[in-house]
Amino acid sequence: METGHSGYKLRCELTGHEDDVRGICVCGNEGIATSSRDKTVRFWNSDGRKYVESKILLGHTSFVGPLAWISPDEEFPEGGIVSGGMDTLVIVWDLRTGEKVQTLKGHQQQVTGITLDNGDIVSSSVDCTLRRWRNGQVLEFWGAHNAAIQSVIKLPSGVLVTGSSDASLKLWRGKTCLKTLLGHTDTVRSLSVMSDLGVLSASHDGSIRLWALSGETLMEMVGDTSIVYSVDSHASEVIVSGSEDCSAKIWKDGICV
Numbered sequence: 001m002e003t004g005h006s007g008y009k010l011r012c013e014l015t016g017h018e019d020d021v022r023g024i025c026v027c028g029n030e031g032i033a034t035s036s037r038d039k040t041v042r043f044w045n046s047d048g049r050k051y052v053e054s055k056i057l058l059g060h061t062s063f064v065g066p067l068a069w070i071s072p073d074e075e076f077p078e079g080g081i082v083s084g085g086m087d088t089l090v091i092v093w094d095l096r097t098g099e100k101v102q103t104l105k106g107h108q109q110q111v112t113g114i115t116l117d118n119g120d121i122v123s124s125s126v127d128c129t130l131r132r133w134r135n136g137q138v139l140e141f142w143g144a145h146n147a148a149i150q151s152v153i154k155l156p157s158g159v160l161v162t163g164s165s166d167a168s169l170k171l172w173r174g175k176t177c178l179k180t181l182l183g184h185t186d187t188v189r190s191l192s193v194m195s196d197l198g199v200l201s202a203s204h205d206g207s208i209r210l211w212a213l214s215g216e217t218l219m220e221m222v223g224d225t226s227i228v229y230s231v232d233s234h235a236s237e238v239i240v241s242g243s244e245d246c247s248a249k250i251w252k253d254g255i256c257v
Contacts, residue, residue, distance in 0.1 A: 008250065011049060012049065012050045012051060014032070014034065014042075014044055014051050014053070016042055016053045016056075017034065017036040017038050017040065017042065018036070018038040019036050019037035019038040019063070020036065020037050021034050021035070021036050022035050022036055022037060022063060022064060022065045023035035023064065023065050023066055023067045023083075024067070025067035025068065025069050025081070026069070027043070027069040027079060027081070028069065028071060028079070029046075030045070030046075030072075030078070030079055030095075031043055031044050031045045031046055031051065031054070032044045032046075032051055033067050033069065033081050034067075035063075035064035035065060035066075035067050035083055036063065036064060037063035037064075038063075039058075039060050039061065039062060039063060039064060039085075040056050040057060040058060040060075040064065041056075041057040041060075041064055041067065041081060041083050041093065042055065042056050042057070043055040043057070043081070043095060043098075055095065055098045056098075057081065057083070057093050057098060057100070059091050059093075059100045059103070060083065060085040060086075060087055060089060060091065061085075061087045061089075062085055062086035062087040063085060063086045064083050064084070064085045064086075065083075065084055065085060065086070065110070065111065065112060066083070066084045066111065066112060066113050066114040066123075066151075067081060067082065067083050067084075067114065068081070068082040068114040068115060068116050068121070069081065070082065070092075070116065076094055076095065076096070077096055078094075078095045078096040079095045080092060080093055080094055080095055080101075081093040081095060082114050082116070082121055083114070084110075084111030084112065084113070084114050084123055085110070085111055086110045086111075088105070088107045088108065088109060088110065088111060088125070089103055089104065089105060089107075089111065090103075090104035090107070090111055090114065090121060090123050090133065091103050091104070092104070092121070092136075102136045104121070104123070104131075104133050104136065104138070106131055106138045106141065107123065107125040107127055107129070107131065108125070108127040109125055109126035109127040109148075110125060110126045111123050111124070111125050112124050112125055112126060112148070112149060112150050112151065113149065113150065113151045113152035113153075113162075114152070115152050115153050115154045115160070116154070117132070117154050117158070117160070118158075119134070120132050120133060120134050120139065121133040121134075122152055122154070122160060123152070124144070124149035124150070124151065124152040124162060125148075125149060126148040126149070127148075128143050128144065128145050128146065128147065128148060128149060128164075129141050129142060129143055129144060129149070130142060130144045130149065130152060130160070130162065130172070140175065142175045144162050144164075144170060144172070144177075145162065145164035145165075145166050145168070145170065146164075146166055147164050147165040147166040148164060148165040148187075149162050149163070149164050149165075150163050150164060150165060150187060150188060150189050150190070151163040151188065151189065151190050151191045152191070153191045153192065153193060153199075155193060155199070155213075156193070158173070159171050159172065159173055159178065159213075160172040160173075161191055161199055162191075163188030163189065163190070163191045163201055164187070164188055165187040165188075167182070167184045167185060167186055167187065167188060167203070167205075168180050168181060168182055168184070168188065169181040169184075169188055169191070169199065169201055169211065171213065179213075179214075179215050180215075181199075181201075181211050181215050183209060183211075183217050183220075184201065184203040184205050184207065184209065185203075185205045186203055186204035186205035187203060187204040187205075188201050188202075188203050189202050189203060189204060189227065189228065189229055189230070190202040190228070190229060190230045190231050191231075192231050192232045192233055193233075194210060194233045194237075194239070195233070195235065197210060197212075197218065197237075198210055198211045198212045198213055198218060199211045199213070200231045200232070200233060200239065201231070202228035202229065202230060202231035202241055203227075203228060204227045204228070206222060206225060206226060206227070206228060207220055207221060207222045207228070208220070208221040208222075208228060208231050208239065208241050208251070209221070210239075219254045220254075221239070221241075221251050221254055221256070223249055223251075223256040225245060226243055226244040226245045227243065227244040228241050228242070228243050228244075229242050229243060229244060230242040237252070237253075238250060238251065238252055239251040239252075
């Protein structure tokens with residue numbers, strides 16, 4: 001993969017939402033799901049090198065944020081989508097029909113994160129809780145931070161990681177907190193797994209950090225003068241971040257390339 005600026009060009013634009021886009025989810029080889037302040041989730045099929053809108057999922061009553069992909073199985077032959085919204089709802093969608101099949105009610109404030117865990121759905125919220133859902137019902141919930149939780153991800157080991165407005169990350173096995181990671185000076189907004197290395201976090205403090213699961217900061221990347229909203233990584237160990245300054249930055253070995 002080229003890492004020079006000339007190596008990255010706009011491939012296509014997905015146009016259809018009527019307000020700002022709040023979430024993006026790569027759905028295996030099936031396509032891309034997006035969520036928006038326009039209260040919709042949209043699914044886009046790949047058509048060669050472009051993506052074509054194929055379904056609009058209607059059911060949330062306020063803006064939609066986090067998304068998760070359910071791989072095709074007996075229950076969802078064409079896959080499914082899980083979405084969370086400002087309306088406090090977690091909704092499960094069947095992509096074959098475009099209809100919602102479960103509406104999960106329990107959070108008291110905005111749903112900010114969703115991850116799948118062996119068939120369960122785990123959601124995070126501004127209400128400071130994590131909730132585990134199974135077969136449409138809440139299985140357990142617990143207060144995980146003393147401030148709004150902004151993101152939750154699952155590691156390959158099964159450990160859950162949360163990021164919060166209290167500027168910390170926490171590692172969880174079930175309802176037990178295994179470790180608290182401190183270093184950011186403002187809200188931890190986004191988390192991502194970086195294969196074989198650890199956890200990436202993006203923060204309102206303008207930095208991105210790569211953490212070892214021991215709690216050590218392996219790398220800090222500072223190149224934004226405003227909030228970093230999102231972070232993810234590629235198998236090549238390239239890191240991509242998105243910021244309030246309207247830019248996407250590409251990082252290699254801690255340097256913005």
